[in-house]
Amino acid sequence: MARPILEVENLCVDINVPSGVLRAVQNISFSVARGETLCIVGESGCGKSITALSLMNLLPGTAHRSAGKLVLDGQDLGNLREREMSDLRGNAMAMIFQEPMTSLNPAYSIGNQLEEAMRRHRNVSAAEARDRAVFLLEKVGITGARSRLGQYPHQLSGGLRQRVMIAMSLMCEPALILADEPTTALDVTIQAQILHLLAELRDEFETSLILITHDLGVVARVADRVAVMYAGEFVETGTAEQVFNAPSHPYTQGLLRCIPIPGKTKRGTHLGAIAGIVPNLVGRLEGCHFASRCPHVHGACRSGELALRPAFEKSHHYRCVLSPKDCADNLKAGVAA
Amino acid sequence: MLSFAIKRLGVAILVALTVSVITFSMIYLSGDPAMALAGEAATADDIANIREFYGYDRPILVQYLDWLFRALQGDFGQSHYLKTDVASVIFERLPTTMLLGACAISFALILSIPLGVISAIRPNSLIDRISLTIAVVGQAMPSFWFALTLMLWFGINWRLLPITGTSSWLNFIMPSIALGYYVTPGVMRLTRAGMLEVLASDYIRTARAKGLRPLRVLFKHALRNAILPVVSLAAVQFGFMLGGSIVIETIFAINGLGFLAWESIQRADLPMMQAIVLVLSVFYILLTFLADMINAFLDPRIRVT
Numbered sequence: 001m002a003r004p005i006l007e008v009e010n011l012c013v014d015i016n017v018p019s020g021v022l023r024a025v026q027n028i029s030f031s032v033a034r035g036e037t038l039c040i041v042g043e044s045g046c047g048k049s050i051t052a053l054s055l056m057n058l059l060p061g062t063a064h065r066s067a068g069k070l071v072l073d074g075q076d077l078g079n080l081r082e083r084e085m086s087d088l089r090g091n092a093m094a095m096i097f098q099e100p101m102t103s104l105n106p107a108y109s110i111g112n113q114l115e116e117a118m119r120r121h122r123n124v125s126a127a128e129a130r131d132r133a134v135f136l137l138e139k140v141g142i143t144g145a146r147s148r149l150g151q152y153p154h155q156l157s158g159g160l161r162q163r164v165m166i167a168m169s170l171m172c173e174p175a176l177i178l179a180d181e182p183t184t185a186l187d188v189t190i191q192a193q194i195l196h197l198l199a200e201l202r203d204e205f206e207t208s209l210i211l212i213t214h215d216l217g218v219v220a221r222v223a224d225r226v227a228v229m230y231a232g233e234f235v236e237t238g239t240a241e242q243v244f245n246a247p248s249h250p251y252t253q254g255l256l257r258c259i260p261i262p263g264k265t266k267r268g269t270h271l272g273a274i275a276g277i278v279p280n281l282v283g284r285l286e287g288c289h290f291a292s293r294c295p296h297v298h299g300a301c302r303s304g305e306l307a308l309r310p311a312f313e314k315s316h317h318y319r320c321v322l323s324p325k326d327c328a329d330n331l332k333a334g335v336a337a
Numbered sequence: 338m339l340s341f342a343i344k345r346l347g348v349a350i351l352v353a354l355t356v357s358v359i360t361f362s363m364i365y366l367s368g369d370p371a372m373a374l375a376g377e378a379a380t381a382d383d384i385a386n387i388r389e390f391y392g393y394d395r396p397i398l399v400q401y402l403d404w405l406f407r408a409l410q411g412d413f414g415q416s417h418y419l420k421t422d423v424a425s426v427i428f429e430r431l432p433t434t435m436l437l438g439a440c441a442i443s444f445a446l447i448l449s450i451p452l453g454v455i456s457a458i459r460p461n462s463l464i465d466r467i468s469l470t471i472a473v474v475g476q477a478m479p480s481f482w483f484a485l486t487l488m489l490w491f492g493i494n495w496r497l498l499p500i501t502g503t504s505s506w507l508n509f510i511m512p513s514i515a516l517g518y519y520v521t522p523g524v525m526r527l528t529r530a531g532m533l534e535v536l537a538s539d540y541i542r543t544a545r546a547k548g549l550r551p552l553r554v555l556f557k558h559a560l561r562n563a564i565l566p567v568v569s570l571a572a573v574q575f576g577f578m579l580g581g582s583i584v585i586e587t588i589f590a591i592n593g594l595g596f597l598a599w600e601s602i603q604r605a606d607l608p609m610m611q612a613i614v615l616v617l618s619v620f621y622i623l624l625t626f627l628a629d630m631i632n633a634f635l636d637p638r639i640r641v642t
Contacts, residue, residue, distance in 0.1 A: 058545055089548035097546075102539040107561045107636055117547045152637040168547070 003074070004031040005175050005208045006055075010068035013047070013054045017062070020282045024050045024063070026232040032176065037202060037209040039219040039240070041255070042229035045278055048212045049098075051229075052178045055210075056095055057085045073175045091121040094169035098181040100162035104153040110164050111149025117171040129171075136167035139204075140197060159190040163197070170201065176208045183218060195221055216259055220244060228252045231289035232281055234308065238316035248311045248318040248327040250294045253334055288320065296322065296330055341633055341640050349626045356618040357408070360611050361401050369393075370607065374417060413612035418604040423612045427594065431616070433503060434586070434593035438578040440509050441517035446571060449521045453528025453567075454560065457536060465529075472522035484515035484588045501590040512589045516582055520574045527570055531563035538562075565632050572628035576621035 013025035025047045032038050040048045054065045057077070070077040072092060077085070089095075097103045105113060114136070115129035124132075130149065137145035140163040153161055162182060169177050179198060183191035199222045202209045213219060219226055223240040228251065236249040247253045257272030265271075276293035279285060288294070291301040300321045308317040311324045320327065364370045371388035372379075379387075388394045392403065407414065413423035456465040491511060492500035499508050535541065536559055544558040583595035590596075594613060601609040633639045 056546060058542060086545075086548045086550065089546055091548055095546045097539060097543065099539050103543045105540040105544065105558050105562070106638055107558075109637075116549070120548055154638045154641075165543075168543075 004033045005036075005073055006030075006032040006210075007069055007071045008055070008067060009070075010066075011051065011054065011070065012066045013050050013059065013063055014066075015050075015060075015063045017282060022282045023284070024232055024281060025054065028227075028229075028234050029068075030227055030234070030237065032208045032210060034175070034208055035202065035206045036224045037199070037211055037222050039211045039213060039223035039226045040229055041213060041216060041219050041226060043214055043278065046229045047232045047281075048214075048229050049180050052095065052180045052210065052212055055178060056089055056093065057082070058089075058095075087121070090117050090169075090174070091172045092174055093176045093178065094172070094174040096162070096165050096169050096177065096179040096182045098184050100158050100165055100185060103165055104161055106153050109150050109152055110156070114149070114164070114168050114171060117168050121172050132171060133167070136170050137164070139170070139201065140164075140167045141193075142167075158186055159194065162186060162190075162194055166194075166197065166201070170205065170207075173205060174207060176210065177202075178210045178212070180212045181214070182211070184213070184215070191218075198222065216255060228255070231278055231285070233289055233319065235290065235320075236316075236318040237308065238311070238313070242311070242313060242316040246311065246316070246328065247331060248316070248324060249290070249320050250296055250322075250327075250330065251290045252318075253327075253331055254293075254295075257334060296326075338633060338640050342630060345626055345629045349622050353619055353622050356622070357405055357615060358401070360615045360618070361404055363611055363614070364607055367605075373605070408612075408615060413615075414608045416606055416609050418601070418606040418609070423608050426597065426609070427612055427616060430592060430594045430597050433591060434579055434582060434595060437509060437512055437516065437582055437586070437591065437593060438575055440513035441578050441582075442520065442571060442575045444513050444517035445520040445524060445574070448517075449525035450528050450564075450567065453525040454532055454555070456525070456529045457532030457563075458555070460533065468525055468529075472525055475518055475522040480515055480519050481584050481588060483518060484511070484585055487511045487515055488588075503591055508589070508591075512582075512585050512591060515588075516578055516585045520571075520578070523574070524567055524570060527567050528563065531566060532559060535559045535563040561635055565636055568631050568635070569625075569628050572624040576617075576624045579620055580617045 009029045015022040114133035118129040134145045226243040228236040236252045254274040287302040375384045452468040491498045544554045586593045586595040
């Protein structure tokens with residue numbers, strides 16, 4: 001197997017808040033192969049955006065990142081200085097953000113902002129950068145690309161702006177793109193287009209993609225592998241098939257029960273919901289982080305450190321005291337109910 | 338951009354016309370101008386003669402239009418006190434006041450914008466606290482007192498700078514500081530607030546995600562957006578300085594427009610006061626127009642509205 005583009009081991013992010021240290025991301029490990037899509041799924045505040053920002057080293061000043069291993073395409077990111085890191089940002093790794101309406105600078109034309117992304121890292125002329133911008137704008141499905149270069153963000157719709165952001169992320173042919181909820185702020189019809197586009201471009205440019213979302217529908221469409229995040233931890237990782245067909249962790253099972261299935265879910269039935277709220281992450285949390293909301297909670301859940309354990313298949317892991325068989329039984333019981 | 342400029346110019350002209358009406362009606366604010374001119378000992382015939390001589394016997398609209406068209410050609414009539422051409426006196430004094438105002442606003446901007454930016458980059462740092470102190474003190478201190486203090490130390494105790502007059506550029510240092518210092522707090526706090534807001538915005542994160550160097554993020558992406566309200570404020574303050582330099586010009590014995598205004602008020606020299614008010618208002622309107630143009634250049638969203 002080829003060396004992965006990104007290897008992360010024991011990534012932690014601590015944020016200093018007035019009441020103490022908020023452990024936003026706790027010991028997460030993952031790797032992404034070339035051309036692969038990893039989806040990080042979880043509800044708001046579970047630490048998925050912080051994970052992405054920490055990879056880019058764009059965390060706020062109050063946050064502290066540590067990692068056992070943080071390697072991008074053979075280069076160790078862990079000890080890079082900010083100056084060296086900024087050479088990689090937008091170059092070897094690029095990021096697409098959630099809010100296309102506010103992510104472009106209103107004062108500059110999109111051509112200016114696109115070209116800038118390339119000229120920062122490549123020794124190219126303005127004309128070459130412009131040609132690349134036009135090429136990519138066409139790639140992301142913007143018609144009349146050359147004449148659009150002089151337009152300003154306020155003249156474009158949200159969907160178009162997100163396409164511009166995607167084009168911008170591709171300016172330097174990055175090995176890895178981090179997309180932080182790229183479709184959340186868009187209309188449903190546009191969401192599908194943008195996702196489709198991302199998948200297409202990933203294949204065409206052989207880029208790896210980390211897609212961060214709370215939308216399981218998005219995950220099902222594009223993910224090769226899935227990591228379910230809850231309260232700063234990965235609670236389940238595996239291929240998209242494993243996680244969708246045989247969800248093991250009670251949280252994943254609960255999440256999947258929240259989605260209506262066309263044709264299967266009867267009209268008028270209540271959709272599933274996970275009761276309770278995410279625990280406070282300030283300070284150390286004992287035992288399973290999901291214990292306070294888990295329907296299957298018992299004494300063993302409340303103490304000690306829980307590690308990810310393999311499910312029936314080797315590449316499928318989950319973080320729960322229950323055995324794979326118990327988890328499968330819970331899933332069946334849940335479906336029956 | 339052009340249609341925006343034309344619209345703004347139209348508004349500016351309308352404002353200027355409104356000001357001209359108000360300025361013109363100043364003559365009649367203190368009763369019959371002919372009677373005021375003639376003095377207490379005048380006979381009815383004298384008053385009638387004066388009324389006819391100055392044209393006060395014509396319909397008011399005719400008087401206004403006549404005055405306006407003369408003013409447009411740079412003819413503001415005769416000074417009642419100096420018995421000379423008002424325009425020549427004003428245009429003799431105007432450059433001094435403009436120079437003083439320009440120096441003062443430059444001093445204010447050069448001091449306050451960098452301080453505001455640094456305070457925003459390092460909020461609650463030592464430099465932020467120091468500049469906050471400067472702002473509070475500046476806002477609280479009367480400019481005449483500050484001017485006198487400057488004179489006392491730099492002029493008298495240390496003999497570094499000339500105290501009065503306009504004979505060399507050294508004469509303008511203290512008045513510019515005294516006049517400009519008053520503007521510093523507002524500009525500084527506005528720059529700081531604007532930068533804080535912009536630096537926290539999504540497009541700054543995008544700029545950093547592109548790998549841009551910190552200085553480029555700061556000056557290309559942040560400052561341009563944060564400076565918009567500062568441009569408007571600076572224009573208003575500059576206009577305010579031109580009119581409000583009376584105190585400073587009087588203290589430093591600078592023969593500028595402010596000083597002239599003060600003298601004319603004392604002499605009840607109405608044509609002179611009219612002309613000063615009109616000239617300063619037009620400058621004020623021009624500055625606002627200029628600020629609008631600069632903002633439209635900086636922010637494409639303004640151009641379309």
